[in-house]
Amino acid sequence: MNPHQKELIKATIPILRASGEDLTNYFYKRMFTHHPELRNMFNMGNQANGRQKSALANAVLAYAENIDDPSVLIGVLKGIGTKHRSLNIQPDQYKIVGxxxxxxxxxxVGEAATPEILDAWTVAFYQLAQIMIDIEKEMYQENSAKPGSWNGWRKFVIKKIVEESTEIKSFYLYPEDGKEITNYHPGQFISVQVYVPELELLQPRQYSLSSAFNPEYYRISVKRESGIAPNPSGYVSNTLHSKSEGDLISISAPAGLFHLEKDTPNPLVLISGGVGLTPMLSMLETNLNNIQNKKTIWIHGCRNESVHAFKNQITTLKEEAKHLETFTFYDTLENENDSQSEIIQGRVDLHKCKDSILLDQAKYYICGPEIFIKTQYEALVNLNVSQENIFYEEFGPQLINLN
Incomplete structure (x- = not known):
């Protein structure tokens, strides 16, 4: 881009701040009208609740604000890229979006969008598109080089379904072709693609892998989402919960930047809310042997005991690993006679366990709903934990940026 075009992009920043979501709302309607086939690739639940439109508006604004040096956004772009790789996004699709x-x-924008401004935005978009295409090309190549890996979609058989709580089920997924599957970092996810009868569409969703790697299968643990305005019922989660053992689904190879590095030497503090415990469980299981000689803290919060998944497994792991310490928070106690030694009533409050979690050089991982992440992140910062040691995973479109 030339300097004049960059100035034109900057001139549109006030418009994007004021009307960015109106623009992205119009954009999605227009795109789906002209390319209805793309409805099979986008999360229509996030289209309905507005999260995808907000995420795109934030991204367009951030790009305009950093048009002089888009490289400062590389971390965010890699996060988008890894999801695109898991969805098998291809370069030609950027042309459609552009x-x-x-x-x-x-x-x-109307008359204010002069031909000169539209030309500048065309150059700006395709500059960004090329950055994304290059990032994703490298990711596709790295993924192809891994033993047992694949690009695109691959059929897996649901061989076992386990009820983990009143609203979470685990699905054990075995490759239909019986061939090798690839390893993954604890904390990563897979994309799942199923046909949703209510929408008459294929729908993709990302689900964290919820166990240490097993060379025979992948495990995901899915919460059945109930619709509360303005969010529709979880199309894919409800479809999965209606599946039976023996059914087939399509999945992509593991992906994601939120994960532990192999044999990380640092103490770990794993903080989760609700179904956000799934990537944490993979981290905990994978590092079980390391826990024997380094401190690991497990902190989990949920509404009550009936929705608390994997509680027996965590208890067993705690018995096996003497350096594992756990804290469990329930919003409400279903039985006032429950043992209070293991349960803390109320929302997760890190100040109540600060003596255990403030460990030298510890790495802190947070996963859960948006407000949960913000609350725990702020609590850690208030406890003087360095931001560079705090990592978080937001399910769905990225709407928060705390680091």
């Missing part, structure tokens, strides 16, 4: 986005800018 055409629809530039047309939307012209139609929504």
């Amino acid at each position: 055409t629809q986005l530039i047309a939307s800018i012209g139609e929504v």
Whole structure:
């Protein structure tokens, strides 16, 4: 881009701040009208609740604000890229998005979107698209080089379903072709693709792998999501909960930047809310042997005992690993006679366990709903934990940026 074009992009920043979500709302409607086939690739639940539109509006604004040096966004772009790789996004699809986005800018902004501004945004978009294509090309190549890995979708058989709580089921997924499957870092996810009858569409979703790697299968643990306005019922989670052993689903190879490195030497503090415990469980199981000689803290919060998944497994792991310490928070106690020594009533409050979690050079991992992540992140910062040692995973479109 030339300097004049960059200045034109910067001139649109006030418009993006004021009307960014109107633009992205229009963009998605326009794109799905012209390319209805793309509805099979996008999360229509996040389209309905507005999260995808907000995430795109934030991304477009951030790009405009950093047009002089887009490299400062590389961490965010890699996060988007790893999800795109898991969804098998291809370069030609950027052309579709670019055409629809530039047309939307012209139609929504109106006369203020001069030909010169539209030309500048066209150059800006394709500059960004090329950055993403290059990032994703490298990811596809790295993924192809892994033993047992694949790009795109691969059929797996649901061989076992286990009820972990009143609303979470685990699915044990075995490759239909019986061939090797690839290893993964604890904390990573797979994309799942199923046909949703209510929508008459294929729908992809990302689910964290919830166990240490087993060369025979992948395990995901899925919460059945109930619809509360403005969020529709979880299309894919409810579809999965209606599946039976023996059914087939399509999945992509493991992906994700939120994970432990192999044999990390640092103490670990794993903080989860609700179904956010799934990547933490993979981390805990994978590092079980290391726990024998380094401190690991498990902190989990949920509404009550009936929705508390894997509680017996955590108890067993605690008995096996003397350096594992656990804290469990329930919003409410279902039985006032429950043992209080293991349960803390109320929402997760890190100040109540600060004497255990403030460990030298510890790494802190947080996973759960958006407000949960923000609350625990702020608590750690208030306890003087360095931000560079705090990592978090937000399910769905990225709407928070704390580091």
